Amino acid sequence: MNLIESKLPKVGTTIFTTMGKLAYQYDAVNLSQGFPNFNADSKLLKLVQEAISEGYNQYAPMQGIYSLREIISEKIENLYGHSYNPENEITITASATQGIFTAISTFVKPNDEVIIFKPAYDCYEPAITLCGGVIVPIQLLDADFKIDWENFKAAITPKTKMVIINTPHNPTGTILSEQDMLKLQYILEDTNIILLSDEVYEHLVFDGKTHESAAKFQGLASRSILCASFGKTFHVTGWKMGYCAAPKELMLEFRKVHQYVVFCVNHPVQHGVAQYLKNPKNYIGLNTFYQQKRDYFLNAIQNSRFKISPCTGTYFQILDYSSITDENDISFAERLIKEYKIASIPISVFNLDNQDNKQLRFCFAKTEETLDKAAEILNRI
Numbered sequence: 001m002n003l004i005e006s007k008l009p010k011v012g013t014t015i016f017t018t019m020g021k022l023a024y025q026y027d028a029v030n031l032s033q034g035f036p037n038f039n040a041d042s043k044l045l046k047l048v049q050e051a052i053s054e055g056y057n058q059y060a061p062m063q064g065i066y067s068l069r070e071i072i073s074e075k076i077e078n079l080y081g082h083s084y085n086p087e088n089e090i091t092i093t094a095s096a097t098q099g100i101f102t103a104i105s106t107f108v109k110p111n112d113e114v115i116i117f118k119p120a121y122d123c124y125e126p127a128i129t130l131c132g133g134v135i136v137p138i139q140l141l142d143a144d145f146k147i148d149w150e151n152f153k154a155a156i157t158p159k160t161k162m163v164i165i166n167t168p169h170n171p172t173g174t175i176l177s178e179q180d181m182l183k184l185q186y187i188l189e190d191t192n193i194i195l196l197s198d199e200v201y202e203h204l205v206f207d208g209k210t211h212e213s214a215a216k217f218q219g220l221a222s223r224s225i226l227c228a229s230f231g232k233t234f235h236v237t238g239w240k241m242g243y244c245a246a247p248k249e250l251m252l253e254f255r256k257v258h259q260y261v262v263f264c265v266n267h268p269v270q271h272g273v274a275q276y277l278k279n280p281k282n283y284i285g286l287n288t289f290y291q292q293k294r295d296y297f298l299n300a301i302q303n304s305r306f307k308i309s310p311c312t313g314t315y316f317q318i319l320d321y322s323s324i325t326d327e328n329d330i331s332f333a334e335r336l337i338k339e340y341k342i343a344s345i346p347i348s349v350f351n352l353d354n355q356d357n358k359q360l361r362f363c364f365a366k367t368e369e370t371l372d373k374a375a376e377i378l379n380r381i
Helices: 015-025 042-053 066-080 096-107 124-130 149-155 178-188 248-261 267-276 286-300 329-340 368-378
Strands: 090-093 113-118 134-139 160-166 194-198 224-229 242-245 316-320 359-363
Touching: 015 329, 042 267, 066 090, 066 242, 066 267, 090 096, 090 248, 096 124, 096 160, 096 194, 096 224, 096 242, 096 248, 113 124, 124 134, 134 149, 149 178, 160 178, 242 248, 286 316, 286 368, 329 359
Parallel strands: 113 134, 113 160, 160 194, 194 224
Antiparallel strands: 090 242, 224 242, 316 359
């Protein structure tokens, strides 16, 4: 009997799982998956441990504990100038990925069109497909990964329900500028299109540049669902905790789905994070922390044969290997693991039609010891 008709027939094992497994198999220096290999602040760990000891071990409120939503509201207003009501406009999620999935599930109906920009993080498209939506991909341009705004405007139809943006951008390490956001706001002005803004790397912007949150632009904030991640911000990706912020009309619908996806999120961690967020220094200085890591890594490989254009955000660095080999990026990434013992992520898997620009993504959220090992290998290639 054939009882299964896959709802995701084209979806296989993610590139992160594939490269991670190979890295483990060949004992390679793993700069593929995006997670730090150092621990979180001991103060944060202690706060969570205290919350566990104090008995916050049963269900949390569905929308998240109020003290955490309140401090998030204050944080967003201080950083971006937009006020979200913690009562009905902020929800704590089991990671940004869950928030993104829930947002798509809430608003995308069969045959609704969703515009995404490629290369795109790989959780967007399966969620759209599961909802019966139609993916409308737009390839970012050139080595700078810029948006062609005329192309974007032309892609909008009466069926367009949602646009998904990601800034700072994974996997490219680029950011959207204020001019980009103003153009987006202008194009969407007379539409009913919902904007899903993936901002999980909001605190990782370098070289004096600024994160342009959708919350900073009233015309975008009024139609946006913001998704953020404590896991990325505080080096605790395994905690899988984030939040979404949106106008109350959107959040009301979001919570209808959220309550049946996870209902609520890890209770003691919420209390620990709520206390930790009270000191803005715990997140304001992250750009300096990670820029130092970026610069350390790039300085260590400056004499390699890879072409380097320093990232402006996230903790990912794209390296161009076109002067080294004509191999496709997946084959080259696999060979680097097997022959050189270093793991990365090929970019073509995120591109429109798997466009291969001879680029690999390396995660520099690692200790200096790990980055030194990686640099020694990359310099030999």
